[in-house]
Amino acid sequence: MSGGPYVAVVGSGVATGELYEKAREVGRLVAKRGGTVVCGGLSGVMEAAALGATKAGGTAIGILPDEDRRRANEYLTYSIVTGTGHARNLAVVCSGDVIVAVGGEYGTLSEIGLALKLGRPVVSLESWDLGEYVIATSSPEEAAEEAFRILRKG
């Protein structure tokens, strides 16, 4: 399979300070381990993960909700334009071999729900507390480690 493994990084479109840094670090660590970051392509956590991945020499693909790529963040290697609004969340989740949720608002909750529905494993970092359904971690390092531990198991 080409281009993988794919790590979907999901989270709020608004993220500053510490949360932005954590998402960036997740993106960086995913790239360092050879993973491709897929995300929603906009700002906040999506932008931070793309920035982290591409600054580390990796690839970040943004999957946008609009009908054009004008709102794509500037750090993406490639952008995919779905034209289907929030239904693009399904594409982000389906495209990830594993999902890492960083922080997160309501859209992130919908993505975690879809991921679980589809049987994709979810690693969470300061995201929704959903008990045993997600793998809670407390740092970008631990999140990346858990994600790749899952990928190795297949």
Add this chain to the structure above:
Amino acid sequence: MSGGPYVAVVGSGVATGELYEKAREVGRLVAKRGGTVVCGGLSGVMEAAALGATKAGGTAIGILPDEDRRRANEYLTYSIVTGTGHARNLAVVCSGDVIVAVGGEYGTLSEIGLALKLGRPVVSLESWDLGEYVIATSSPEEAAEEAFRILRKG
């Protein structure tokens, strides 16, 4: 606006016994109050809500994930066929002026997330515990009452 108010009843495709009865009662009470039930059109909670609504003389519209209506439950008044898989969850949520989550598995979690993202109010009955983000109720009567209280406020 024609056909409304619309109450989206979401929940697991597998429901038996008490949960099925509760979903049926929610459907019945929505119809009795003049609401139109929209749901995912398949089995479990979706079927129970449609059964309750239509037996009470109301209308239930199922919004299906497949490319044809073969899996539609038999109690729907009308079925809509989206052809977009789990992206039909977005259509169910968008179509509800209020969302009532009855029980619920992962798909329901994704629907609650989408509803909150879109600013649709969510009433929950034995569903995901998401704190203050949803209006938790303990009976079909209370769920229907809360749903219509919200609709009256507009």
Add this chain to the structure above:
Amino acid sequence: MSGGPYVAVVGSGVATGELYEKAREVGRLVAKRGGTVVCGGLSGVMEAAALGATKAGGTAIGILPDEDRRRANEYLTYSIVTGTGHARNLAVVCSGDVIVAVGGEYGTLSEIGLALKLGRPVVSLESWDLGEYVIATSSPEEAAEEAFRILRKG
């Protein structure tokens, strides 16, 4: 199967004069024959077909592209809100047991393509000239007759 047969009436969102009248007549004739009209829910041919169907005592369901039903035309019996933009064209087509294209611009062309892809029969009235792939008709009466001839054959 409840609510059917379903006749999807597709066509331009801008229609006036003769074309509007023809779409209205198609809606009326579908309703008179016991069919449910499904359409894209907006203006032009979609509005005309809904008007024709509901004035004749029938049912018209609009499947909207937006995240809310504000742009729904006023003649719909029910409106479904997909939130998926032009991907709602797929839902309109999937929901029709037969498709009637009245006039038509580019979106209509995409709907005819999807219908053919999915094996749904297409009756055309002053729409795209696609040779033997669609059943060309020259009046609303002929279009409705052809649509129901197809439905009877199953």
Add this chain to the structure above:
Amino acid sequence: MSGGPYVAVVGSGVATGELYEKAREVGRLVAKRGGTVVCGGLSGVMEAAALGATKAGGTAIGILPDEDRRRANEYLTYSIVTGTGHARNLAVVCSGDVIVAVGGEYGTLSEIGLALKLGRPVVSLESWDLGEYVIATSSPEEAAEEAFRILRKG
């Protein structure tokens, strides 16, 4: 804007012999001119375009209809998994700055319709005859040349 320009190559999932070679040549010429190929990710024209692009050192991104990437052709650089069935056609079209239709069956017709609806220019090579709405060409060279002439104009 990163990763572009993007050329969406659309066409039948079944293509052999001459048509396959032509699609491969289109992919190769797009890559040679610095474009990124986006396609539906499956077999036939989609596979041929990906093969042509990646063998020439370029990038091909496949946008798949399924919920996983198992059916992705082996020549893609990256695969995006939408989970939305034929609604992924909208994503393919939205992702292209220009669309090149090679041969083509019904799905291709729907993609041309969506492209025109969205204002994306369409170059056709042995595809649907739609008069002045598409730019008809008679060889892969001419198709690639026309596509990049359009891209230069912006």
